[in-house]
Amino acid sequence: MVSKERGQRHKKSAMNCIAIWCTGSPHEHHNPQIKELECHYNLWMLNNINPRQHGKLDCFLDIGVMLSHAEELSHVNIFIPDQLDRSNIQDLGLVFKNKTELVSAVFNEDYGVLVRAKEKTIEVLRTDGSISFHIYVLDLYNDVSLKSQFGGSIISIQIPEHLKNKRHYYRIRLKCSFVDHTGYIYTPPASSILEGAFFQTELVDLRFNEKRNLPSSLLEIMRQNCNVLFTKTHFFLMREASDDYIFSHKPPGGRQLEKEIWKAYVGENYSFEQITAYHWKEATPHDSFNVFVKFRSFHSSLRTIFIAIGVIIGLGIISSFLGDFLYWLINR
Known part of the structure; x- marks a missing residue:
C-alpha cells in the first residue's frame, strides 16, 4: 500500500491531469466523434491504523x-501521469460481486443485485425489478492492457461485445505515487513560522481532461480516436474529520461515513470512527473537470515544539533589547 508521512508530501510536478477517452471499433469505417460518459471518482486520504x-x-x-x-467502441482508455504496473491497479467489480450490499452504498441508491456463478457481469436492479445497469468484473490480465506512453501510463479496458448495447459500468482503484501526491504540503512564509509549527496546510489538486495540462501528443491520439463528453461527474474526497476543510473551487456537500459499510469496501487498516466525505458534482455536460481543496490539520512533535519555544524566546529577547534601546534613546 502506498503510504507517506503527512510532513513528507511536498509540492508535486506540474503534470497532475488524468485523461479519459474511447477507442473506436476496428470494424467501423469511421471513429465516433464524441462519446458521452458518466464518471465517478473517490479519493481516499486516510490514516493507517496498522x-x-x-x-x-x-x-x-x-x-x-x-x-x-x-x-x-472497442476500449475505454485512462491516462495516468505515472509509471504503473498491474500491482498498482485493483478491479472493484469483484468487491461488488463478493459484497453485494456495497452497490447501494457506493451508488447511494436502493438497488437490488443479481449475481450469477461463473459470470463476470453483475445486474443492478431498480426497486421495480428492471435492470438499471451492469457492473463488469474485470480480469486485469485479459480485459485490461497497460502501456507506458507520454510520460505516464495508459490503462485500456476492452469493452465486451455482449455489453456494447447495454448501460454498463467499470470501477478500478489506483494506488501509486501520482495518487499519493495529489495532496501536497504548503510551506508557509517565514512570517508564519509559529503557525507552521503547529498547523499544516495541505492542498489537493486533481484535474481530468484539462487540455492545457496534457501532453500535445496525447491530445492528438484522443482526437484521432474518440473524445468524450461527460454528462455527469461525481467526485468524493474522504478525509479524517480532524482535518479542517478551509476552501475549495466550489462548496461541497458532506457527510460522515458509516463505519461498518465502508470498512468492508476499503479495508480493515482504517478506523472509520470519524471520516468525512466531501462531495462535488457537475450535472451539466462538460469536457473537463477539476478539484482544488485546501485543508488544515494540527500537528506537533518535540522538534516543532522546541522550535516554537526557541522562536518565542528569541522574539522576547529581541523585543526586550529594542525596548531598552528605545528607552536609552529617549532618556539620554
Missing part, C-alpha cells in the same frame, strides 16, 4: 466509468 504503518497517510483513487450505446 501498528506497522501507524501515523502514515494512505492515498488511493477509485475511478468509475458508466457507458451506454458503445456499439461503435
